[in-house]
Amino acid sequence: MDFRGIMADAISSYKGRADYLEVRIEQREATSLLYRLAEADSVSVKLVLGGSVRALADGGWGFAAFNDLAAVGKACEDAVTSARYVGSCLPASEKVSLARVTTAYDEVDLGISRGAKDVTLSDKMRVLGEYAQILAKSDPRVVSSHVRYGDFYVRKYFANSEGAYIVSEGSDMNASFGASAMKEGRPVEAFEGVGSTLDFTDLEGKHDVAREVVETCIETLDAEPVKAGVYTVVCDPHLAGVFIHEAFGHLSESDFIAENEDARKMMTLGRRFGQDFLNVADEPVPAGLRGSYKYDDEGTPAVTAPLITNGLLVGRLHSRETAAKMGEPTTGNARAVNHKFAPIVRMRNTVIRPGKADFDQLIGDIKLGIFAKAAYGGQTMIEQFSFSAREAFMIRDGKLAERVRDVVMAGNLFETLLNIEGIGSDFRWTGHTGGCGKGGQFPLPVMMGSPSIRIKNVVVGGR
């Protein structure tokens, strides 16, 4: 189908009635597989074609999404009408303007070597079925297990009234493994995930990961729930990554602060958020990570955004709108989870830069603490946030001790970051499965990169 022609026609017909107009079209194929125990539980495929139009007129936004390509004109009409209506309601001080960006005319090849479309359904089933067998059959105490696989390949077409035209690809393949065993009538669980954007081969040969999930599940049977209290907590790279995503990443998203004077004051550049050794950034690189791309969903070239340097706030994440509003450079952080949504300010690959400490140094002088591993998830209300670990061990007299479970931690933006008192050298990328949710847009592929970190005075819930 001639998407470029359809988009160009729509833009030329309606751009006279808007200050800015963009059309996005997506062609997406996705597969979902679920094994429960060793049997297939659900197998489905979706073929999606759809698009959306976003218009800015008289300083107001309008948006319309569709999936019947014959309805592009109707969507343009709706978006423009909405935008003009919103614009007419806004006083001059509240009208939206957009930061200037280089007008891109580009086709971006992701460099997929063996993607979702290059592997047959039966090959996917065979690979994942082997993991399902291991999870279901290697220990009789495992009563339920699953392998949940999802992939997608999308071709995205972007055009706007400034003359930009970008064709790009998106790709993701990931699988999560879970096992449950029963303890006193209630399940204990263990999980792990594997994934890749460019090569299904990365998901092959992961039998050990499945075996480890079973082992962790069985070991957790003997673990007691953590005793509530205030502890020094050492987070492994995965949990540390989720921690920085929740604790600080979301606050760096400028749509929250751009229009709120009090939030801008709170987030003045130069404010201290951590000790001198804390360095945090959000990056659209390296290639092949789930949050890496050349242009965001507004067509803005993506660049690395340093957020905290030597403990001080140095930058934030922007869309064209927030960059213009705050008079700061664009970063290319406007992302939409799919064609049904308008782009909003989101993270990409968020990192804590590594320090020098090895793991034994991090835990060596902790009399009573917790080593918390991998993340169930996290959620933030800006100042207050929570993050939960999949696995945890007590630290006693500087050594790892017994396994505990149900470790969930409360954080406070202005205290917890300053309480980071040690940063390890064991940097790695995590977040191959799942994604980030905001404004109803979920799951957006993002990653986290971090070494282990040590935080003092963390409130851990429990009984």
Add this chain to the structure above:
Amino acid sequence: MEKILKKALESTGKAEVFYGDYRTAEVSYENGKLKTVSSVRMTGAGLRLIKDGRLGYASTTDFSQSDRLVTAALDTAAAGPRARFDFPGDPGKIDSIDSVKERATKLGISEMVEMGAKYVEKLKKLAPDCYPDTSITVEHDRTRILNSSGLDYESEGAMYHVYFGATVIKGSDVLMVPAFKIPLEDEYDPELAAEEAAEKIRMAEKVVEAKTGPTTVLFSPMGLDSMLMALGAGFNGKYVELGVSPIKGLTGTKALSDKLTVWNDPTVRYWYRSGALDQEGIRTEKRALIREGVIGEPYYDLLTADMYGRRSTGSGYRNGFEAPPSPSVSLMAVEPGDKEVSEMLASMEEGLYVDFCLGAGQGNVLAGEFSNNIGLGYKVEGGKIVGRVKNLMIAGNAYDALKDNIISVGSRRGFSMTMCLAPHVLVDKVSVTAKK
């Protein structure tokens, strides 16, 4: 649709096409300012078929690709789960349940903009330091199921829901007040909503310390989310049959407080999912998941029932046409009690009022475990709210908390974030961990 079904029936005898037409219109205000007006229309079809005893599913939004749709569905069936069931035929005469909130179908954009403006203006007047956020969303769905057993069932659902919140920042203190409303028998009143939000802000003006230890906690419907999620998952027939649900083997047993009755209710008027048939074409029925503490039957869709030799309870629902149905409640509704919230508060010597928790669902949900940082909560002393609490965790297990520790249940219900209809519930001996 008929074309897709016909094409599928060239390769197999059992097939079903689900067509969905979903329209959404939304007006949103951020930081007190009109942000955007959007409209979304999604149409598409999901094809489910059984070939050689196995079930496959494929969906598309592109009707020019119906041949590929059939091929894809056949491919998935080659790999899919075993299925011995057949799709249900014409159900005969069925009652009609009104799942269309008429006002939702009549709300125009300008009226929605005005609703938002009224909320923002009134709230700014009542609480000048806050930045109000609100969005008014109308959802209007039409669906049709057509299958090889002769079922041809159309249904329609319409609702509107309103998020109304606010942010107050003072130095490094951030207060976020989230609230939302889905009107069923009543309508949304923006000025009343503004008064509600302003009251929450006023109650939070002072930040007070709370103590570590077992505490009496009044949960709002939103505050109950962690526990409601646990019950929702626990009664899913799939988890019961797999043996990982804590309710396994407890049907007919009194395992929870006699103050607790929870319905799976497809008969609630103006609820978009209500209807005489579920989204697989099976008759629905109002069923007690929990009746005065006695555990009822789990809920099943066709496939899950088939896998384990049970009958579908009319609980096959879909998230649009892109995924196959799964066991799901039409509406989880906790039976109201007899106490006004003011009475429940007044009865508290010392405790907490929890309105919103962070991290609901991020933990061992199925086991009933919850451990949450309190996103919005207040301290209660001598029957009165004395200030906001921060940096505080509550923890427990839903099945324990709702067994021996329910003190009272409120008489008025609201929606939780997970879209359950629930009253306030006063629970004793919830574990609280404070920073000091």
